[in-house]
Amino acid sequence: MDNRDADVLIIGGGPTGLALATELTMRGKRVCVVERNERTGVQPRAKTTNVRTMAHMRRWGLVPEVRRRSPLPQGFPRRVLFQHTLFANPIVSFDDSFCASPQRRDEFPEHAEFIPQYVIEGILAEKVASEPLATVMFGWELVSFAEESEGVVARVRGRDGAERELRAPYIIGADGGRSSVRRLLGIEMRGKSNLTTFATLILRIPGLIERNGLPRGLFHFIVRPDAASIIGPLDQGDVWYFSRVAQAEVPTEDILNVARRAIGCEVEIEVLARDNWVVHSLLADGYRKGRAFLAGDACHLHSPFGGHGMNLGIGDAVDLAWKLAAALGGWAGEGLLDSYAVERAQVHKAVIDSATRNVGALSENFADPILGETGPEADAARTAAAAEIRKLKTPEFHSLGLVLGYRYTNSPAIAPPDREGPPLEVSRYVPDATPGHLAPHFWIDETISIYDLFGIGFTLIVGEGQRDVSALVEDVEATGIPLKVLRLDEALIDRHFEAPLVLVRPDQHVAWRGNAIPESRRLIEIMRGERRSQSEPGKSE
Structure with missing residues (x-):
């Protein structure tokens, strides 16, 4: 295939596709990344870059930049709090959540980092764009592709309607839950759909992070019955996220009123964006057909509770990239490419099971008016609630066995x-x-x-x-x-x-x-x- 445009054609310029491009160019392979959007994402989605992904960032030389761009100031407690309202004393504190505290540990080389997914995408995009072996095509989408004897021929379309053909030995669908590659391959997703529907508001709340009396944390699970939700700092510039169970048709103003109750004091709030999303528990019934592969959300969708989503996709990219490089280098057996699905499906199933259990215990499950009251009866209720929360939520915030023990x-x-x-x-x-x-x-x-x-x-x-x-x-x-x-x-x-x-x-x-x-x-x-x-x-x- 002498007229190839790249060794690997990657459809999707999110974290999975960009990680795949990073890993392949590091191994001397040419890549072309096709992304339908004009830039990397702007919605927060994932916020936790876990210790396994940070180990890859260390290999790629990106740890200093990830640390620099984290919105958390030095000394910010890496913990998850359960509270009646944002300024109430914590009922439970999960300290060192996700192993994100900045301390050296024997089990891994880099602690986790709390940083919006769109920032990670930006860092990876800059890395890929700097590589002579990489071409990134923002604003282009896949129309179709066909397999030939020595590779694939894909047709892509730009925003102006212009089309062109791209040729490569392999094509990878890293194009998310609505994957065009998966659809064109005829691969189905199996499992449970529409488990829970959420709305997330991106808010600017000036000065909130510095307010006296605020117990600081990564996530605040609010267990007030009329304000059950999750709120926390997202990015620099006083940007916060607020998430709760809500259908897409619920007015933003109604959700904003719930946010005010969850905060529990008068604050100035500006709504920057809204993201409606649905939790699924789905796994593709195949990860490969011939020279086409699926990775990331294109082959697995699950609850984000536990912080595994983006990290799982980056893990897919690392596993698949070295095997593709081996095939392109002429030393891989066919079984090496097949081993991608054999291996990663085992991790996907374990993560999906855990993440599905995590979403089964939300703030609503623990909400009780007495938790915000005073007196012996309220104290006893908080003690009982704390025990139940620790029982059900520890696997969500302390999951090193799943992250490294797979x-x-x-x-x-x-x-x-x-x-x-x-x-x-x-x-x-x-x-x-x-x-x-x-x-x-x-x-x-x-x-x-x-x-x-x-x-x-x-x-x-x-x-x-x-x-x-x-x-x-x-x-x-x-x-x-x-x-x-x-x-x-x-x-x-x-x-x-x-x-x-x-x-x-x-x-x-x-x-x-x-x-x-x-x-x-x-x-x-x-x-x-x-x-x-x-x-x-x-x-x-």
Whole structure:
């Protein structure tokens, strides 16, 4: 396909599409991003960039810019509060929500950041636009595409009605819940639709964040019966968001009156925008047809409660990008591309289950007039409410087990597990190096993370001076597979990986570990996504 416009054509310039473009250009591949809007989004949507996404931001060199553009001042408490009104004493405080407190932790290299999705999109868009290997076409939409023997031919249309053809070996639908790519592929979404309808107002409330007596937090769940809602700071310039269950036909003024009751004091409010949105619990019945793939909201839709949506799409992009790069580089087996759906569907299902449970317990579920009263009876009611809130909402705000503890099983690009790993618990993360798990994180020194030492391709971790892996490395490199040998203290390797030899994939997941140097052919099969046996031992070699 000599007349190609790009190696990968990406439909959709949101976080998923831009992350895919970032990852692919980093691997030397040409991309063309087609986005129907004239710019990146302006609605807040996601507000939490979780620790897993921040680890990717670290690889992309974007952490300083993300921190700089966060609207939260230094010292702002990263917590979620449940209150009767905005200025009432908290009934419950979930401290260090989403692991967003600015402190170093052993489990991950970067704490989460609270920042509007449109700001993240802007940062990624600037990154992609600066890449010589990237072309971004804002104001263009996909009309149709067809697969040929060596790629796809897509027809796109600009705002002026002009059409043109674009050619690439692969096309990716990262174009959201109403995906044109998914529609053209004939892939259906399965699950439950229209679970709950919300309205979000974007408000400018001058001086509110500095008001005396305001318990500051990321999210304020208001449990006053006539004002059940969620409110919180969104961006610089006194911008706040206010969300509550409401149908699209409810007048904005009615919702604004509820916001005033939730705040509980006289304030000046300017309505900047309104966003009506519906919660679904849907999963595509396929992620791939031939040379076309789906990623992000194009293949999964779920409640935003828990802060997983944008982050899940970026995770899709990272998984898919290195596999596409491998296929374009000529060293991937067909199973490697198929492994994208095998692996990511497992994470999607776990997140959808958790997010659906989260949206089942809203402010309305805990609202009671007595919570705003005084006296022994009211105190007892608040104590009981606090216990119930913690029981139902802890998985929403403390979900490190889900964010980092997910694992890939039955994948042709992962060695069979050599033991049963720890159970997946939403709020409890236990680092584990069983094949399929995210490589356990640890610090080499005060500033260097083990992740900083991984290569852009595969990384073979070997004890210092213990084994000669030159023959294995030569065999792997002969196939074109990128491989870095990382030698570390053997005691350190054993402490964190429980094996002296570990193969880590480009996406930082453990592909294989063992006690002895394996036969080259077997390791190469795993790297190419061609592992055939589901029962062969992974650690006894």
